[in-house]
Amino acid sequence: MNAGADREFAGRVGLVTGGSGGIGAQLGERLAASGAAVAVHFMSHRASAERVVATIGARGGRAVAVGADLREAEATVQLVEAVERELGPIDILAANAGLSRVAGYDEIDAAAFDEMVAANLRAPFLLARRVLPQMRERRWGRILFTSSVAALTGGIVGPHYAASKAGLHGLAHHLATRVAADGVTVNVIAPALIADTAMLPGDPGDLAARIPVGRLGTPAEVADMAMAILRNGYMTNQVVGIDGGMHPS
Numbered sequence: 001m002n003a004g005a006d007r008e009f010a011g012r013v014g015l016v017t018g019g020s021g022g023i024g025a026q027l028g029e030r031l032a033a034s035g036a037a038v039a040v041h042f043m044s045h046r047a048s049a050e051r052v053v054a055t056i057g058a059r060g061g062r063a064v065a066v067g068a069d070l071r072e073a074e075a076t077v078q079l080v081e082a083v084e085r086e087l088g089p090i091d092i093l094a095a096n097a098g099l100s101r102v103a104g105y106d107e108i109d110a111a112a113f114d115e116m117v118a119a120n121l122r123a124p125f126l127l128a129r130r131v132l133p134q135m136r137e138r139r140w141g142r143i144l145f146t147s148s149v150a151a152l153t154g155g156i157v158g159p160h161y162a163a164s165k166a167g168l169h170g171l172a173h174h175l176a177t178r179v180a181a182d183g184v185t186v187n188v189i190a191p192a193l194i195a196d197t198a199m200l201p202g203d204p205g206d207l208a209a210r211i212p213v214g215r216l217g218t219p220a221e222v223a224d225m226a227m228a229i230l231r232n233g234y235m236t237n238q239v240v241g242i243d244g245g246m247h248p249s
Contacts, residue, residue, distance in 0.1 A: 008231065010035030013087045015080070017041040017070065017127070018097030020049035022196055023146065026223035027094055028052055032061035034227070036092060039083040040065045043097065062087070070097055070123035071115060080130045090131045091138070092230060095124035096146040098165075103158040113160045120164035125171055128186075132179060141184035142230045145172055149192035149243040165190075169239050176237035185236035187229050191222045192243030212245030 014031045018024040019040035028038045029052065038056060040063055042049035049065035056063040064086045068079040083090055099119035103112065124145050135141025150157060151165035168188055176186035193207045195216040208215050225242050229235060241247055 006033070007035035009092070012036045012091040013039070013083070013089060014092035014094065015039045015041065015083050015090050015127075015131075016094045016096055017079075017123070018043075018146075019052060019094075020045040020065075021052075023191070023194060023219045023222045023226075024094070024096045025052045026219040027096065027226050028063065029056060029059075030223050030227050031092065031094075031230075032056040032063055033059065037062040037087045039063070039087055039090075041070075041079060041097060042067050043069055071099070071118045073118070073122065073126060076123055076126035077130060080127065089134045089138070091135065091140060092142045092144075093127055093131050094144045094146070094226065094230075095127055096144075097123070098146065098148075100157050100161055102156070103160070105159045108158060108160050113163075116158075116160040117164045117167070120161070121167040121171070124168060128171075128175060132175070132184065135184045136179055136182040139183040141179070141182075143172075143175070143184065143186040144226055144229055145186075145188045146226075147188045147190040147239065149190055149241060149247050151190060152239075152241070152247045172239070173237055180236050183233070185229075185233060187236060188239040189222065189226050189229060190239055190241045190243065191217060192241075192246050193217065194219055194222055210246070211243070215244070217242065217244055 014036040016028045019028045020042040032038045040049045040052045053063040053065045068075040145168040147168045148165040150162040155162045172186045172188045
């Protein structure tokens with residue numbers, strides 16, 4: 001690790017879903033730099049996840065890559081069990097993995113809608129449900145869901161995507177009020193149009209023109225904001241936008 005790095009998460013275990021690239025990779029590296037042991041989840045990009053693990057290891061941190069298809073309900077339990085075997089109980093859950101497929105409302109059938117909700121909403125819920133009892137017992141925990149500005153505006157990916165992301169807001173509001181007294185925070189970060197990710201729904205130049213600041217955001221900027229949220233034990237039940245000014249809060 002870098003000399004003098006903040007080690008406030010020393011002894012903690014973090015799980016970052018969708019940790020093989022983009023925002024997830026940046027967040028995993030920051031958690032490790034703050035002392036946490038990090039599980040880097042991937043669905044299909046094993047090599048990318050292993051590169052993140054190698055980067056963390058080269059800097060003196062501890063990390064493992066763990067694969068799971070979170071569209072399958074049972075995979076959420078298996079993922080948590082694998083992390084617990086490798087690293088121990090999860091203190092920090094960053095539910096960052098997501099599915100994004102551009103489609104109009106008239107192109108989306110029941111199966112496509114259900115798949116989007118399974119990946120983007122059901123999986124974060126099942127993961128949170130699985131880790132919350134131990135967090136509450138230890139009287140410390142952090143849960144952060146990655147939403148999207150689409151949850152606030154409808155977005156341009158599709159109604160299935162916007163609805164699945166908006167559901168995370170309601171989920172966070174429900175959970176946060178029930179676990180706050182136990183030292184567990186539950187928040188949402190809602191980015192928009194972030195460069196160097198697989199989630200961009202169009203040409204980067206065209207998309208940048210939609211943003212008041214005139215450019216796409218970066219995974220590092222989102223990860224920095226995510227870390228600020230995770231560090232703050234007084235902040236809970238909040239949706240934090242990071243969207244270049246697209247949606248005023």
